[in-house]
Amino acid sequence: MNLQKQILDNKEEYYQLAIEYYYNIDEEHLKNIDKIVFKSIVILxxxxxxxxxxxxIKIELYHQNESDRISSYCLYIDKEKEFIYEFLIDK
Incomplete structure (x- = not known):
């Protein structure tokens, strides 16, 4: 299957994968998160x-009562959805 089509057909699954990986690195921090915004999926x-x-796969995390993001998380995976790298930017 074409990778672009695979991503388009399953984009929610890709975003959920990023959320799962984020839980693995910072579950305590996530308790303060009330809103997760799906930002982008890019083939690098x-x-x-x-x-x-x-x-x-990029997501942004917010407190419910704030408009400013508190962090951004990027997950890098291969075409088989295997972990390559992750990047967290806290505000």
Whole structure:
């Protein structure tokens, strides 16, 4: 199956995978999260420090009563959905 079509047909599954990986690194921090926003899914062809080709899934995390994000999380996986790298930016 074409990778683009696979991602389009299963984008919710990809976002849920990113949320699961985020739970694994920071479950305590997640208790303060009231809103998760799905930002993007990108196929990376070339990257400075992440092995490519790969898929980048980005989510942003918010408190319910705040409009400013409190962190962004990026998960990098291969086409078989195996973990490559993750990146968390706290505000």
């Amino acid at each position: 062809i070339d990257h400075e420090f992440v092995p490519t080709p790969c898929i980048e």
